[in-house]
Amino acid sequence: MKKAALHNLGCKVNAYETEAMGQLLRENGYELVPFSEKADVYVINTCSVTVVADKKSRQMIHRARKLNPDAVVVAAGCYVQTAREQAMADEAIDILIGNNKKHELVEALRAFEERRSQSKRWMDITDISQETDYEELRLDKTAEHTRAFLKVQDGCNQFCSYCIIPYARGRVRSRDLSEVMAEVERLAGNGYREVVLTGIHLSSYGVDNGESLLSLVQRVHEVEGIKRIRLGSLEPKIVTEEFARELAGLPKVCPHFHLSLQSGCDATLKRMNRKYTCEEYKRGCELLRKYFEHPALTTDVIVGFPGETEEEFEATRAFLKDIAFFEVHIFKYSKRRGTRAAAMPNQVSEDVKNVRSDILFEDTGKLSYDFAAWYAGKKVEVLLEEETVVEGRSCMVGHTPEYVKAVLPGKKNNANQMVLAQAETVLSDHSLLLKQNSTENID
Ligand code: SF4
Missing domain, CATH: 3.30.750.210 (Transcription Regulator spoIIAA)
Structure with a gap:
């Protein structure tokens, strides 16, 4: 049986596609092995969201080639799509598959094998905009x-x-x-x-x-x-009165909403070509809070976007506190060739980006703690996921509907069980420590 190994880079959509390609390979007789092992086929589902992601994609392609010089190396996805010429010039790659073509992986492998003696590569990259x-x-x-x-x-x-x-x-x-x-x-x-x-x-x-x-x-x-x-992740303007009210009427919907923000300053949002204002964003948060008791609002923010002044940064900082997010993913702006922002004047230095990122990291850490602390002493619903060790103790770990991590001391084989348990306190990583003998199975 031929062995295949897959490696994913980037977002959850890419991860889904990598797993789906793995399933395709399994259904067609391949045995899946870890990427670090010698395999007959390596598939790297690449990412191109930043320059670093491009670089990591190339590194993984070359790592695969080194792991087995005779293997078939497949590069798929966003890096291949956006840096087509560079990918084509890379001799470590045998098969190039663009986006929207990953379902053809098995056919591409067959076609490549048929032409292998002529050492011809296989390529399937279309104009994605069409x-x-x-x-x-x-x-x-x-x-x-x-x-x-x-x-x-x-x-x-x-x-x-x-x-x-x-x-x-x-x-x-x-x-x-x-x-x-x-x-x-x-x-x-x-x-x-x-x-x-x-x-x-x-x-x-x-x-x-x-x-x-x-x-x-x-x-x-x-x-x-x-x-x-x-x-x-949701676009803030999707949250209308009807949207929030209807979702709140569906008990299975988790009150955990990731509304992509990027900046809490209207001028910066405009340069980013984001299609909402801070006021509109805030309105969406208010509507969610109107219909859900204690929803977790999470977001992404970019610091050091071209032209971001001290005042603009302070506006973002104040906005994050005002909304009181549960979690904020902070990204330092990184130039992406081929985008408008890369050519904008007044690029912000790496030093300033580092300082701003550290400030937001500290501010938002406090917000996360406060959000989790609201549950101390209350009963919470937790879907138990896996066993782990926390502070030297064997525990089960899971998440509440708001996606607050919860830790249940006492090692038990009860993954995939839904329980109600009393939250005792908040740990240093902002997870909830549950009271050991307070659980009630609610499956
Ligand atoms: S909404 Fe903006 S940031 Fe998100 S994928 Fe589209 S272009 Fe990129």
Whole structure:
């Protein structure tokens, strides 16, 4: 039996596609082995979101070639799509597969083998901006056993000035509702309790097929066996009164909303070509807080965007405190060739970016603590996921619907169980320590 190893770089959508390619290989007779082992085929699902991601993608391609000089090395995805010439010139790669073509992996391997004696490479990269069909891939099982990430959408029409993704992933394409439902049913049948709906621009789900994200969630909510539905990153303006009210009426929807912010200053948002103002963003947060008791609001922020003055940075800082996010992912702006922001004047120095990032890191750490501390002394619902050791003690670890990590002392083989337990205190990593004998099974 031939051995294949896969490596994923980048986002949850890429991770879904890597697992789906793994499933395709398994169904076609390959044995999957860890990437560090000698394999006959290596698949690197590349990322191109930053210059660093490009570099890591190249490194993994070369690592694969070194692990087995005779292996077939496949480079797929965003780096191949955006740096086509460079990837084609790389002799470590045998097969190049662009986005929307990953479902053809097995055919590409066969075609390559047939031409191998002529040492010809196989390439399948199209003009992604012309792709109008959603690429159907399938996943029945994932590496995680309780929570399954489910890709429902691809592409983005937003063209934020710092982002290369629309050039790597093309325009918005939504997965057919019946295909999503079939996959959710399969995942439920395989024991998954939680699904996370993900996409490149999830809020655009349905703009091309007459559906909407809300109607999708309502349908997924009907699936028996699925206890939780979590949403991936959302566009702030999707949160209307109706959206918040309807979601709040669906008990399986987790009150955990990741609303992509990027900056808390209107002038910076404008340069970023983001399509909302701080006021509109805040309104979305207020609506979620109106309909959910204590929703976890999480976000991403970029510091050091070109032209970001001290005043603009301070505006972002104040905005983050005002919203009181549970978690903020802080990114230092990194120039991406081929984007408008890369050519903007007044680029911010790395030193200033480091200082600003450290300040926000400290501020938002306090916000996370405060959010988690709200639960101390209260009963919380936890989906137990796996055994671990925390501060020298054997524990089960899981998450609340708000995605607060929770730790239950006492090693037990009860992964995938839903429990109610008393939260005692908050640990240094902002997770909740649960009281050992307070659990009640609520499956
Ligand atoms: S919304 Fe903006 S940041 Fe997000 S993928 Fe689209 S262009 Fe990139």
